[in-house]
Amino acid sequence: MVIHNYYWESVFIQSFQETIMSERSRMQKLLQIVSFISQLVVKRMQKIILKSIPKGNIIDIGGGGEGIIAQIGRERVTAIDKHQREIDEAKHKAPEATWVLADAKDLDYSNDHFDNATSFFSIMYMSSEDKIEVCKEVYRVLKPHGEFWVWDSSISKEKGVFFIKIKAVLPDKKVVRTGYGVSSKKQTINSTKETLENSGFKVEVVENKKNWFFLKAKK
Numbered sequence: 065m066v067i068h069n070y071y072w073e074s075v076f077i078q079s080f081q082e083t084i085m086s087e088r089s090r091m092q093k094l095l096q097i098v099s100f101i102s103q104l105v106v107k108r109m110q111k112i113i114l115k116s117i118p119k120g121n122i123i124d125i126g127g128g129g130e131g132i133i134a135q136i137g138r139e140r141v142t143a144i145d146k147h148q149r150e151i152d153e154a155k156h157k158a159p160e161a162t163w164v165l166a167d168a169k170d171l172d173y174s175n176d177h178f179d180n181a182t183s184f185f186s187i188m189y190m191s192s193e194d195k196i197e198v199c200k201e202v203y204r205v206l207k208p209h210g211e212f213w214v215w216d217s218s219i220s221k222e223k224g225v226f227f228i229k230i231k232a233v234l235p236d237k238k239v240v241r242t243g244y245g246v247s248s249k250k251q252t253i254n255s256t257k258e259t260l261e262n263s264g265f266k267v268e269v270v271e272n273k274k275n276w277f278f279l280k281a282k283k
């Protein structure tokens with residue numbers, strides 16, 4: 065198995081630093097690290113076949129890291145990420161895309177700017193409050209009837225760390241093996257559907273797999 069890259073949020077790296085610094089939480093943090101590493105070893109890879117992405121110009125939320133959507137849509141994609149290091153990591157994989165350092169809670173685009181939007185395993189990195197703000201912003205910058213395609217993890221654990229290993233098969237048959245890790249927070253297909261609906265979207269397609277889901281929502 066060839067693992068190209070794993071992305072885990074800085075809270076995990078911080079927790080490692082805190083492990084060294086704070087005696088009190090040392091055991092707890094060490095357990096998190098052990099849990100993370102065991103998930104890395106034990107968990108099965110989830111195969112996600114990306115047959116297509118939306119048409120037209122696309123805003124991709126949290127588009128750094130592997131830059132999966134930018135690798136597919138190329139010059140059609142504006143990839144937004146709030147971390148420069150994630151953009152730097154992805155940029156060379158799709159230099160034709162537009163790379164923008166920004167928080168998706170506050171997008172510097174006029175209303176009805178983009179044809180469609182995507183988010184590939186990015187919302188699992190957001191708090192519930194941030195998810196709502198981001199979905200409302202995406203709704204605002206989408207043209208009428210624009211679609212928001214969301215791929216993300218189903219997370220049942222509220223504490224500890226969560227990790228998902230992914231084998232993404234792109235439309236040109238390129239295979240990207242990667243993994244996304246985060247400090248655990250409950251996230252279900254229903255909670256995500258509700259967030260989209262509360263932001264104004266109508267959810268039209270629902271695909272529920274064991275460890276991840278896909279939702280297609282329309283403005």
Ligand SMILES: C[S@@+](CC[C@H](N)C(=O)[O-])C[C@H]1O[C@@H](n2cnc3c(N)ncnc32)[C@H](O)[C@@H]1O
Nearest residue numbers: 126129130131132145146147150167168184186
């Ligand atoms: C798993 S990573 C990258 C996944 C990416 N879509 C890919 O193709 O590999 C999730 C990304 O979401 C970004 N992110 C999280 N919250 C964000 C926000 N509010 N605005 C913009 N980017 C955000 C993180 O910086 C991170 O790069």
